[in-house]
Amino acid sequence: MSALPAGWTLSASAFNLTPEVVRAERTAPDLALTLVERGLASAIEVELGQLWRGYPAATLAEARALQERLDAAGGRVSIVGVSIDEWDGHHRRTDDERLAFLEPQLRTSAALGAQGVRLPLGQAGALLERALPLLEELDLVLYEEAQGHGTPAAVPEAYARIAAIDSPRVRLLLDISMLMPALPVSYLDALSRGGVDPALVARLRDHWREPETHGAVIDHLRSGRVPGPVDTLYMNLLVRFGRSDIADVASVLPLLGGVHLKFWDLDDADDRISDPIRDVGTALAATGFTGTLCSEWGGQEWLDDDPWETTSRHLSLAAGLLSDRHPSETLQKASTP
Structure with a gap:
């Protein structure tokens, strides 16, 4: 199989194993590790709230232990899903309190050896600017994830904030659930x-x-x-579930640092899975993108399929579609009459 363009990394989300986490026959960290041990991916995304019951308090020792186990297996954490709880049970948190809620999660993510953390688009608000010194200190990128109906036309101010900050520490992550044909x-x-x-x-x-x-x-x-x-x-x-086209997000592609290759099932008879991956790959190749493209399975909500087999098959499909999408090749194809 041809290689992906330089700087592109296929990863897998431990969220895909949520049904196994719920069964609790193995711990969440053990299950996350299986994605590497079984050879599905060397880079994985994890959800901090799913890994340890001590969340959101710092679990630095546990994080370092998992990082060491991943390293021994030839793997690493790419992005960590974190959150901001807007209410403390009595009142809405102030920005100081929101940052205090987020900080231990950032430190735990750094202890995991993660490249970055992920929040929903627009949730951080003014914390994006306030968190920059901490992100610098911990060598982390904060990704804001856009998905479903959250297009640039729908929430322009959220995208504008990332662009205005203009920092490699704050980037956009696009979930291709936006682009469902x-x-x-x-x-x-x-x-x-x-x-x-x-x-x-x-x-x-x-x-x-x-x-x-x-x-x-x-x-x-x-x-x-x-x-x-x-x-x-x-x-x-x-x-x-979104209904947009790749042209609807073209203006924000230069802000991208990551992509979620969201899928729901593996029925691709009419390319309803392949086309969004292909479109994103072509567009990213033309923008000089570098970052992770993560297989994330959302169909577990209504399906009882084997999550490892499902993830493996999806990664194989994605790798084939994304391989060799270099900018020169893309531009040449685009100019061919």
Whole structure:
């Protein structure tokens, strides 16, 4: 298989193993390590809140121990998912309190040997600037993750803040759930089994990207006709599933330091999985991107597939699609009549 462009690293998310974490037959750190031990990836993303029960308090000794185990297995942590709890149980946290909540997570992430940490786009707000000295001290990058419906057109101020800071310590991470040409087949099947109106399911299947479909989704929700057992699953249509095109994010691609290759199932008969990966790879090659492209499985919410096999197959597909996408090759293809 051809190599990825220089500076690109395929990684795997330990989030993919969440069902195994819930089973609790092995500890979360042990499970994260299996992604490296089984040869799926040498770089992995982890969720700090999933690794240790002491979260968000610093777990420096445990973090260093896991880092040493990863190093011995030939692996490393790329990005750590962290969070900011906006409420302390009594009142909304001030910016000082929010930074105090985040700091131990940053120190634990540094002890893991991570390259950076990840927060949802726009959540940090003014903390992006305030955290810069700490990020410098710990040699970390803070990535703000954009996904689903969070396009530059939808939340321009969040992207503008990253651009205005103009620091290699604050970068954008793009989740390709923004770029879904169609909904996952297994998801539509789950809605059907849950009793969602067949006419709406048909519309979701055949006309996902049409603006009128979004309106139909909202109207159906407001009408109270979403069956209770699939109520949470249904909300993915409003939060996690996007309907944009790569051109809709072209203006912010220079801000990128990472990509989540989000996938839901492995049904790619019509390239609904391949096309977003291919489009992102072509676009990134033309911008001089360097960073990680992480396999992240979201379909565990409704599927009971083996997470290691699912991740392995997805990584193999992604590697083939992303290989040899050098800028010169991309530009040559683009100029060919």
